[in-house]
Each structure stands twice: as structure tokens, then as C-alpha cells.
Amino acid sequence: MSTSASVTARRLTAAALTAGALVGAMALPASASDHARPNRPEVRISAVQYDAPGRDDRSRSSLNKEWVELTNTTRHTINLDGWTLKNEDGRTYTFHHYRLEGRSTVRVHTGEGRDSRRDLFQDRNREVWDNRSDTATLRNDHGRFVDDESWGRNRHHHGDHDGNRGGDHHGDHGGNRGGDHDDNHGGNRGGGNHH
Numbered sequence: 001m002s003t004s005a006s007v008t009a010r011r012l013t014a015a016a017l018t019a020g021a022l023v024g025a026m027a028l029p030a031s032a033s034d035h036a037r038p039n040r041p042e043v044r045i046s047a048v049q050y051d052a053p054g055r056d057d058r059s060r061s062s063l064n065k066e067w068v069e070l071t072n073t074t075r076h077t078i079n080l081d082g083w084t085l086k087n088e089d090g091r092t093y094t095f096h097h098y099r100l101e102g103r104s105t106v107r108v109h110t111g112e113g114r115d116s117r118r119d120l121f122q123d124r125n126r127e128v129w130d131n132r133s134d135t136a137t138l139r140n141d142h143g144r145f146v147d148d149e150s151w152g153r154n155r156h157h158h159g160d161h162d163g164n165r166g167g168d169h170h171g172d173h174g175g176n177r178g179g180d181h182d183d184n185h186g187g188n189r190g191g192g193n194h195h
Contacts, residue, residue, distance in 0.1 A: 045149040046071035048136055050129035063111025068136050075102040082141030088134050093122045
């Protein structure tokens with residue numbers, strides 16, 4: 001093979017590689033833009049009413065004015081069966097046989113009531129969310145972090161979490177829906193008495 005043929009072959013190979021790289025680069029913007037989006041959860045904690053308006057007298061009315069709202073940010077229905085909503089002390093509500101429709105919000109009340117598509121009830125007889133400082137943490141049915149919301153001294157942004165807070169010891173719930181929770185406060189990190 002002559003020197004000019006060898007140079008020509010190398011130039012053709014380089015041109016082919018360059019053309020392949022350009023074609024690959026042209027396909028990148030679509031996938032690169034997908035990865036550039038912030039990682040927003042499909043279901044997020046959209047609002048928390050941790051201090052029920054009026055007197056905290058543990059009445060059904062007072063307890064149901066304490067709530068956490070979850071919003072499905074997608075168009076499709078998401079099965080929340082087995083998902084959990086937990087406070088810093090480890091008190092946990094477990095969702096049972098509930099599907100959150102696309103672009104919908106559900107309010108999880110602390111007290112007793114009849115579950116519907118828009119309202120769920122933990123069936124508790126005392127407050128869950130500390131008025132001064134607490135964190136509501138949402139995890140999926142595999143125990144993976146989905147979202148959280150904090151207020152008071154522990155206030156931070158959604159998704160800025162330090163892993164599992166407190167123990168995952170679930171007691172048997174006395175109500176009919178099994179809103180499993182832990183009233184043993186082994187996971188209490190100090191401070192923040194409940195009401």
C-alpha cells in the first residue's frame with residue numbers, strides 16, 4: 001500500500017468517525033434535556049396544617065383540622081398501597097388500598113372519619129404533628145424516600161433529607177384501616193413535645 005493510499009484510508013476513517021460522532025451528538029439533546037430536569041417526585045407533600053386552628057382539645061373536629069396533603073403531579077393514577085407518612089417521633093400512617101388519581105390531591109387527617117378519594121383519616125385520638133418543629137416524611141412501599149416537609153427549627157427544602165429518621169417499628173393500629181403507627185418514641189431526636 002502506497003503512502004498516499006494509507007493517508008487517504010486514514011482520512012476516510014477519520015471522516016467516518018467524525019460523521020458518526022456528529023450523528024450521535026445530534027441525538028443527545030433530547031436525552032440530555034431529560035436528564036437536566038430537576039428530579040421532582042411524582043407524588044409530593046403539597047401542604048401541611050400542623051397546628052389545627054382553634055383549641056387543641058383532641059376532639060374529632062380539632063384532630064381532623066390537622067392534616068397533610070399529597071398531590072399526584074402526573075397524569076396517571078399512582079397506587080399508594082403500602083406507602084407511609086411519618087413524623088420525626090416515628091408515628092407512621094400506612095396507606096392501604098388507596099390510589100391517587102392523576103393531577104389530584106388527597107388530605108390525610110389525623111383524627112377519625114370515613115375515607116374517600118379526597119380525604120383519608122389516621123383514626124388517632126391525639127395530635128401527630130408538633131406545632132413547634134417536625135418533619136413529615138413520605139416513603140413508597142419499598143421504604144424509599146419520596147418527599148418531606150419540615151417546619152420550625154428543622155425547616156428545610158423538599159427532598160433535603162438525611163435518611164431514615166427514627167425507628168421503623170410499626171405497632172398494630174386499633175382502627176379498621178390499619179393506619180400503622182408507632183407510639184413508642186424511640187426515634188425521638190429530642191425537643192418538640194406534641195401539644
